[in-house]
Amino acid sequence: MTTDDTIAETARRLAAPSEDALARADREGYPDWQAAVAWGERAIRLVLHERDQAVLEQELPRLAATLRELLARVGAGPGAPAPDHVVEEFVRTLPEVRAQLAQDVEAAFEGDPAAKSFAEILVAYPGVFAIAVYRLAHPLARLGVPQLPRILSEHAHARTGIDIHPGATIGSRFFIDHGTGVVIGESSEIGNDVRLYHGVTLGAFSPRRGQTIKGTKRHPTLEDDVTMYPGATILGGDTVVGRGSVVNGNAYVTESVPPNSRVVPDPPRQEVRQRATTAPDDESLHWDI
Numbered sequence: 001m002t003t004d005d006t007i008a009e010t011a012r013r014l015a016a017p018s019e020d021a022l023a024r025a026d027r028e029g030y031p032d033w034q035a036a037v038a039w040g041e042r043a044i045r046l047v048l049h050e051r052d053q054a055v056l057e058q059e060l061p062r063l064a065a066t067l068r069e070l071l072a073r074v075g076a077g078p079g080a081p082a083p084d085h086v087v088e089e090f091v092r093t094l095p096e097v098r099a100q101l102a103q104d105v106e107a108a109f110e111g112d113p114a115a116k117s118f119a120e121i122l123v124a125y126p127g128v129f130a131i132a133v134y135r136l137a138h139p140l141a142r143l144g145v146p147q148l149p150r151i152l153s154e155h156a157h158a159r160t161g162i163d164i165h166p167g168a169t170i171g172s173r174f175f176i177d178h179g180t181g182v183v184i185g186e187s188s189e190i191g192n193d194v195r196l197y198h199g200v201t202l203g204a205f206s207p208r209r210g211q212t213i214k215g216t217k218r219h220p221t222l223e224d225d226v227t228m229y230p231g232a233t234i235l236g237g238d239t240v241v242g243r244g245s246v247v248n249g250n251a252y253v254t255e256s257v258p259p260n261s262r263v264v265p266d267p268p269r270q271e272v273r274q275r276a277t278t279a280p281d282d283e284s285l286h287w288d289i
Helices: 003-015 021-028 033-049 053-072 083-111 118-124 126-142 148-160
Strands: 175-177 195-197 201-203 233-235
Touching: 033 053, 033 083, 033 126, 033 148, 053 083, 083 118, 083 126, 083 175, 126 148, 126 175
Parallel strands: 175 195, 201 233
Antiparallel strands: none
């Protein structure tokens, strides 16, 4: 068999009719990933940085038109929202999104002694970027737009290591410090003035058949003024961390925590053994085991 024969046979097999998951996804339809990401980045720039009314009056129609084009590529099943309604409602939310992000940046400045300025936070803090993407994606998810909100959130995830599902509900003055490894599940509810450090997980218990619990409250609730330190894990839709509570690093919580509590995991047991040299002039170190 020649190379041309191999190519023709491979093309025939790839194009053969199929009922597998990939073929079904193609029939459902989805927007181009790069186009969706470019639109999201453009929206973020306008909301975070643009103050010139004349520029906004020129750019917002373009932003709306691109959103309408992206929605046309999304598979629209029964009950899908009308594109014109989505576009109008999304544009209407942008001043509110900006106000929320201003409060998030202020919370980061107040909460991080290493912060030198508001400008530094805005351009250099990965948590702020991930939250900004969430603040834009959440209204689309609330309007019932499929796929596009997840593309935006996964772009932020790839760039920052912070995974916030656009369906989560997050209050004002939200701060993620450092951020790498943070996971916030779809039905998580987060109150105001909440701070998370890196490695925090707001997750769900893993069922054998996930579709059977689709649409239920699977992820935890954090009430106002909760702080969660690195590596803390909170699981379950019935789990509530009460107002004003602190969850220490590496805690594993599957039951509700009363307000104004501190969750302190048992520290691991460890032994410190000192290294010793064989002679004063010998630079090699040996372990005394």
